[in-house]
Amino acid sequence: MDTTPKGNRLHIALLGRTNVGKSSFLNMMAGQDIAITSPVAGTTTDVVEKAMELLPLGPILFLDTAGLDDISELASLRLKKTEKIFDRADVAILVTEPDVWGTYEEEVLAEMDKRKVPVLVVINKIDLDQPSETFLRELKTKTSRVVPVSSFDVQKRDAFVDALKRQLLEVAPDDFVQPPSLVGDLLPPGGLAVLVVPIDLQAPKGRLILPQVQTIRDALDNDAAVLIVKERELPATLALLNRLPDVVICDSQAILKVSADVAPAIPLTTFSILFARQKGDLAAAAEGAAQIETLQSGDKVLIAEACSHHPLQDDIGRVKIPRWLKQYVGGDIRTDVSAGRDYPENLREYKLIIHCGGCMLTRREMLSRMQQAREAQVPVTNYGLAISFTQGVARRVLSPFPSALLAYDRKMKEHSSR
């Protein structure tokens, strides 16, 4: 059951004059009939709040403002109740239909502009009528965010929703796209995290790499203590403790050795998974890792690097992961490497995308890349999860994250029942 408090949800004002199909649009977004949809003008007569989980964006709350479009209603735009909805919105979706644009729409743009709230313009009902060139040209001068949809076209529904999700992701305010806790929520106050760092510390002399520092800081910020130790000293150091630590975190590449050194009762995960959760959608990445189970000789896998300059990771993405994949599948897996901002044109040819940690990406950018993969219907996972999967410890490293583990188990069950 989703218990996200209202305040943490992205508030989306759903605006549009009567009968442009706001309620059916809402149904399309929700993937089910939740509003009373009817072709009779003005059926939706009051404000409807509808909470949903719009992955990879997260928890949102639609504020359906009920067709306020005639003169009297335009006046009422400034009425307290309506203003309140305008004021509550983080983002507005203005629904219209081909070649329909007037005072109402202009008013909405102006009100939202005044509040610096971004507006997506959705042109609904494109199955009935295509918008004219003139209309589109005119619209382009007013806003760059236009998404043509048809909320009644069941076949294209997913594509429409995906396109909208990407636009929403781009305009959502920073604090909504802000990362969740790195490790703090795995630790009770006074808790203890053990960080296992590689023997050949990969950082410049006298330093630690940023992910390690960030993890330490996050634990301290959550009133927990952190014990840092190299792989070699781990068993002796765990023996110094008179109780089990709350979580052990290690480098993906050491997971096999470390998982043998850490009692099964101790939650264990990797830095890579902490960051996959913070930066992207861990449940989706867990499902993506399960996709490895279905790979067959001859399949193509894309190794996606967000930037073209991280030589240290080279041998992970270019050598180790390809080798482990082949070993796991027991056949030939073709791995291509794509570096940089865009996926290759032939993205759909791949059975799986294994993404780098995206240390240079914001959460918004990483979620956007995951969403692009989803649009192309290619599962996506990341280096760390792929490594843990091929080493047979995926369930172990996901165990501190129940919802991701559930998604993973469900996907694995799907694959095995095929």
Added chain:
Amino acid sequence: MDTTPKGNRLHIALLGRTNVGKSSFLNMMAGQDIAITSPVAGTTTDVVEKAMELLPLGPILFLDTAGLDDISELASLRLKKTEKIFDRADVAILVTEPDVWGTYEEEVLAEMDKRKVPVLVVINKIDLDQPSETFLRELKTKTSRVVPVSSFDVQKRDAFVDALKRQLLEVAPDDFVQPPSLVGDLLPPGGLAVLVVPIDLQAPKGRLILPQVQTIRDALDNDAAVLIVKERELPATLALLNRLPDVVICDSQAILKVSADVAPAIPLTTFSILFARQKGDLAAAAEGAAQIETLQSGDKVLIAEACSHHPLQDDIGRVKIPRWLKQYVGGDIRTDVSAGRDYPENLREYKLIIHCGGCMLTRREMLSRMQQAREAQVPVTNYGLAISFTQGVARRVLSPFPSALLAYDRKMKEHSSR
């Protein structure tokens, strides 16, 4: 007893033709008669190695090459034995006397230049004869490092030695001026350091300040583990351990609270002291802290900041330390703040210099600043030690460093016996 291995000592070739006073120069440096000095030419007939501790520079080894100055000896410069001394030298001191310069000196400069070994030219016997303007002008075209001394002038001896020390510090090779271990030498392999960090972590969101990171890294590099905890969780976290940690390190400003939370059997020090040792001369800084004991109402103390932009430390140097000094002395202490590369002109008016941590200085620069203070005969300590002293825990925070503690105790005894 000093057990510094030869290899770790700065090797200084002592060169000069017969009777310029190399041996008496060596005596002056050592502060005692260790060589057989004699005005008879050629008394010193073989290579003499003399090890000494030249603070703040550290352990050095003089290679006295025995007056090789006539034609036959010049030829022998290239003989294996002599070449070997040239090759062993990190620095050369070429002793001459006023207006004496010729083929021998030119040859030495050339040989050393070939080896990229810096040369200090010492003009000895200036009590007998002043070097001529022409000589000095000529010399200036050959080298910028000229130190006039008189090794027989007992009164000026200290000033000469100080001037030479500063020149040696400037030309000593980087690896000699390299810092000692930060914390690693306090930890046995498999050891455990506890780092206590402030509740209001002073670092930018998601980070730790560099001294904390450097300390963690140094401990890991020495095969030890590190437990990091905020002040508030320290007692509960120490209770998680089934043995005492090898050292506890905290922020100077929390030393009073932390020293109460940490059993006396556990070695305790501050980040500030670790860095004072790494960056400068801890024993000298400990003696400097003891100087606070002698301060009286009306005395002037200089707060020296290495750079003019560290606002975070402002209230430590400008507010807290002055207040604590006044409280400790029980009278009015005038504190002036000097920021930047140079001490003020009136340095000798101060009874004590309390230096910032010098995070922007190299060890060479910090040692040079301490040496400058020594030349002005003003004791120098640092923020961290001054704080610990005024809080009555100076001995406790120095206890992990026996030689600094000894220097401190000796100085305190001196003060109390006055």
